Amino acid sequence: EPEVTQTPSHQVTQMGQEVILRCVPISNHLYFYWYRQILGQKVEFLVSFYNNEISEKSEIFDDQFSVERPDGSNFTLKIRSTKLEDSAMYFCASSEFGSGGVTDTQYFGPGTRLTVL
Amino acid sequence: DQQVKQNSPSLSVQEGRISILNCDYTNSMFDYFLWYKKYPAEGPTFLISISSIKDKNEDGRFTVFLNKSAKHLSLHIVPSQPGDSAVYFCAARGTSGGSYIPTFGRGTSLIVHP
16 A cells, blocks of 8 residues: 655754655655644644645744655655754655545655654 | 644543544534544554534444534544554544645544453
């Protein structure tokens, strides 16, 4: 069964450093998402991406964040200057239809645990 | 701004019994609801959904009930199995206009004892 994959599984970084989290969405999916979950809290939407541009973003997704689809398979989330409060589990997701499909379902990757020291 | 609330952080059930996980929402624009299951070290996995035009949707051992007037939904698992032990997230979104991005609750950790 096709699945979303994410690398690395765990990333430890120093405050102020840049990190890039990588995702490979399901191959025939057109819509890509990043979510995060701070320990003990709810899963929070960060950004959605379609047709090589951001289609929606939350207030969390400020100028420190950026997303890119550098090739036909990878989808990346970059945090330019990490802060302690960026420590969280980051989930990538993909879906086939996005906003065009009423019953469209997002499929999540296993997550990258980011620890900022 | 908890638009989707799962007020029980945990639930413990005996194998073979019914598990009932509850979820409340406040946004009247929400008309499509989903349940996700999450095991440790894995991402959330879609389990079952329901549209606001229905009040019940069943898939095997899993049934979701929707009470629109109360803005409440519940997930029933019958019979519960030890492999059902996981965190269950309720999510809700709109389907016409506005954002289609689901809003998640904080999750309920279900433990099914053998």
